Structure formats: C-alpha cells, structure tokens
Amino acid sequence: MGISEVAAIEQLNAEFYGAFEDGDLDRMAQVWADDKDADGGVVCVHPGGPMIRGRGAVLRSWALIMANTSYIQFVLTDVLTRISGDIAVLTCAENIITASDEDGAGFAAGGHVATTNVFIRTNDGWRMWLHHGSPVMLRGDVE
Amino acid sequence: MGISEVAAIEQLNAEFYGAFEDGDLDRMAQVWADDKDADGGVVCVHPGGPMIRGRGAVLRSWALIMANTSYIQFVLTDVLTRISGDIAVLTCAENIITASDEDGAGFAAGGHVATTNVFIRTNDGWRMWLHHGSPVMLRGDVE
Numbered sequence: 001m002g003i004s005e006v007a008a009i010e011q012l013n014a015e016f017y018g019a020f021e022d023g024d025l026d027r028m029a030q031v032w033a034d035d036k037d038a039d040g041g042v043v044c045v046h047p048g049g050p051m052i053r054g055r056g057a058v059l060r061s062w063a064l065i066m067a068n069t070s071y072i073q074f075v076l077t078d079v080l081t082r083i084s085g086d087i088a089v090l091t092c093a094e095n096i097i098t099a100s101d102e103d104g105a106g107f108a109a110g111g112h113v114a115t116t117n118v119f120i121r122t123n124d125g126w127r128m129w130l131h132h133g134s135p136v137m138l139r140g141d142v143e
Numbered sequence: 144m145g146i147s148e149v150a151a152i153e154q155l156n157a158e159f160y161g162a163f164e165d166g167d168l169d170r171m172a173q174v175w176a177d178d179k180d181a182d183g184g185v186v187c188v189h190p191g192g193p194m195i196r197g198r199g200a201v202l203r204s205w206a207l208i209m210a211n212t213s214y215i216q217f218v219l220t221d222v223l224t225r226i227s228g229d230i231a232v233l234t235c236a237e238n239i240i241t242a243s244d245e246d247g248a249g250f251a252a253g254g255h256v257a258t259t260n261v262f263i264r265t266n267d268g269w270r271m272w273l274h275h276g277s278p279v280m281l282r283g284d285v286e
Contacts (some may be wrong), residue, residue, distance in 0.1 A: 040223040043234050043259075048280040051221065051236060051257040078194065080183040082272075085228020089261055089273065091186050093194060114194040116186075116259050118232055118274045129225075130232065132259045134277030137191040 006081045009088045012126050015118070017074045018095075029059055033120055033127035043130040071099040086121035087129075094133065110127040112136040115139050128141055149224045152231045152262055155269050159260070160217045160237075166209040172202055176263055176270035186273040190256050214242040229264035230272075237276065255279040 012031065019027035032055060035041040039056040044061060052058050079092040094113040118130035155174065162170035175198060178184040184197040187204060195201050222235040237256040261273035 039225045040234075043223075045257045045259075045277055047276060049257070050255070050279045051220075053223075053233060058145075078196075080196075082182045082230070084230040084263070087225070087230045087232065088229040089230065089232070091183075091194060091273065112193070114188045114192070114275070116188075116261075116273065118259075118261075120227070130234065130259065132257070132275055132277065134188055134275065135191060136193045 005083055005087050005088075008126060009081050009083065010079065011091060012119060012128070013076075013079075013090055013092075014118055016128060016131070017076070020062075020066070021073055023069065025059070025063055026068075031128050032058060033122055033129050037127065038120060038129045042128070043132070045064060045132040045134070047133045047135040061079040069098065071097075073097045074077075088119040088121075088126065090117045090119070091115065092117070148226055148231075151269060152224050152226065152233060154220065155262060155271070156222075156233055156235075156260055159271060159274070160219070163205075163209070164216055166212065168202070168206055168209060171205050171209075175201065175270050176265055176272050180265040180270065181272045185271070186275070188275040188277070190276045190278040212241065214240075215242045220285075228241040231264075231269065233260045233262070234258065235260070236279075260285060 016031045019031060022080065031041055035055045042058050044052045044058040046061065046065065052061055075095040077093045077095060081088060081090045092094065092115050094115050096111060096113060114131045114136055116132040117128060119126045120129040153176045161173045162174060176185055178198045183260065185201050187195045187201040189204065189208065195204055218238040220236045220238060222233065224231060235258050237258050237260060239254060256276045257279055259273070259275040260271060262269045263272040
C-alpha cells in the first residue's frame with residue numbers, strides 16, 4: 001500500500017462530499033461503483049435511514065436528498081484510511097452545516113455524523129462501494 | 144475467495160452477536176482485533192453514538208452496554224459478505240428484541256439497526272476491526 005493510494009482514496013472521498021455539496025448528481029454517479037463491480041450491489045445508509053442496496057436505488061436516494069437540500073457543507077475530521085487488496089475502508093466524522101427546504105424529508109441529520117465509507121478497485125479505478133452515515137445523538141456516553 | 148472463508152466470517156459475525164446476547168465480555172474481547180493489527184485501532188459506532196477508536200475504549204463501551212442490557216436478542220437479515228485481501232466487509236440488518244434497565248444509558252437502539260461489520264485477517268485468524276450500527280428511524284423514505 002503506497003501513500004499515493006491512500007491519497008487517491010481520500011481524493012475520491014473528497015469528491016463524494018464535493019458532489020453532494022454542489023448537488024451534482026452526475027458527479028455523484030461517477031463516484032459510485034457499478035453493481036457488477038460489487039457483489040450484491042453498492043450499499044448506502046443515510047443517517048437514520050435503512051440499508052439501501054443497488055446503484056439505481058442509491059442514486060435515486062441521492063437525487064431526492066439533493067432536491068431537498070438547499071445548502072450543505074462538510075468538514076471532515078478524524079479521517080483514517082485502511083487499504084487491503086481491492087478494498088479501502090475510510091472512517092471519519094462529518095461535521096455538517098446544512099439548510100433544508102421546509103418540506104424536506106428523507107434526510108435526518110445535522111451537526112455530527114459518524115461515517116464509514118468503503119471503496120473498491122474497479123477496471124475504471126477506485127469507486128465507492130458503501131457509504132454508511134449515522135447520526136451522533138448521544139452525549140456524555142460510552143467513551 | 145472460497146465459500147469457506149465467507150462461512151468463517153459469518154461464523155465470527157454470529158459469535159459477535161452471541162457474545163453480546165450472552166453478555167460475555169471475554170467472548171466479545173476475543174472477537175475484536177488488537178490495535179496493533181489495525182491501523183489507527185479498532186473502530187466501533189453504537190447506534191446513535193460517536194465513533195469510538197481503540198480496543199480499550201471499545202471494550203469499555205461494550206462493558207457498559209452489557210451492564211445496562213438485561214436482555215437482547217438479534218435476528219440478522221439481508222446479510223452480505225465481501226472479502227478482498229485481508230479485509231472482509233459484512234453488511235446486514237439487525238432485528239432486535241431488547242430490554243434495558245430503567246436507568247440504562249449509552250445505548251439507543253431497538254427494533255431495527257443497519258449495520259456494517261468489517262473484519263481483518265490477523266496472525267490469529269479473522270477478527271473484527273469495525274462495527275458500525277445505526278438506528279433505522281425513517282419510514283416511507285428514500286427507497
């Protein structure tokens with residue numbers, strides 16, 4: 001594992017959040033792997049949501065979230081990347097500034113999200129295979 | 144990747160939930176990797192909680208959760224395992240029956256949790272490197 005490969009993963013990770021911030025579904029679609037590259041299809045868990053499997057359903061979820069997000073910005077902290085074989089696992093904390101439409105639905109998050117992002121190596125380079133974000137609601141807790 | 148390796152991962156995954164159901168911290172400790180085997184240390188996100196890094200903090204969190212859980216049982220559905228190199232990623236839905244002490248704190252979950260479990264191959268065999276469980280709160284949502 002070279003440092004350059006970690007840098008490539010973190011650049012793709014930044015592109016994932018950049019696509020979301022810009023509300024650019026085409027860029028988001030480029031980030032995600034095809035289902036054929038991913039056993040069982042790509043996987044996405046939005047904060048508070050169920051596990052969504054398959055590229056079609058995942059991209060539809062992003063279209064809906066982007067349509068209901070007028071402004072969102074991410075500052076990532078505590079980023080750690082581990083690569084083995086054709087899988088890279090990146091964990092981080094998302095610190096979010098957001099504004100949603102009044103009628104916005106389907107996205108329950110704000111403030112702080114704990115995230116696991118998994119990338120796979122494809123013929124077209126690294127692509128996102130799994131995004132799992134979960135709301136951080138507890139304080140003064142188990143740590 | 145042999146089918147037997149997937150079976151080994153799913154057996155270890157079952158042991159993880161079995162240790163939790165039995166409130167057996169020693170068995171839970173056996174499931175988790177040492178920090179030396181895991182760049183940046185092992186990682187655990189309990190539903191609604193922050194990202195906990197490091198074996199010491201993770202096992203303390205389990206001790207606290209077990210102390211505050213009088214009964215819990217898991218039925219796993221939608222289990223999918225992907226292995227590459229020395230990393231295995233298992234995603235599943237946890238369907239939970241639970242009872243907590245009245246004063247129980249630090250564990251906000253029940254009903255349904257979306258989960259990503261990542262295992263790494265160590266000199267002692269496969270061990271858990273990351274557990275990320277998130278509460279499923281939204282219905283009629285992005286799917």
